Amino acid sequence: MEWLMWFSKPENTKPLALIIFFVTFIGILIYVYGSKQRGKQLESYRDIPFLDDQPGDKDDTKDKQ
Numbered sequence: 001m002e003w004l005m006w007f008s009k010p011e012n013t014k015p016l017a018l019i020i021f022f023v024t025f026i027g028i029l030i031y032v033y034g035s036k037q038r039g040k041q042l043e044s045y046r047d048i049p050f051l052d053d054q055p056g057d058k059d060d061t062k063d064k065q
Contacts, residue, residue, distance in 0.1 A: 006012050033039055 007016075031038075032042065
């Protein structure tokens with residue numbers, strides 16, 4: 001049970017939490033950028049907000065008041 005007391009001290013838990021979050025962050029980066037197919041799929045998602053826009057459409061909300 002002495003190892004539980006080790007976790008109760010902030011000087012021990014802060015570096016441990018930093019290591020856990022860093023390893024998680026690196027894992028996410030490897031997951032996202034590790035596969036070229038997944039990378040291409042994510043790159044195709046960047047244009048989703050512009051798919052609804054039609055050329056020549058102007059949506060002025062100032063004039064509608």
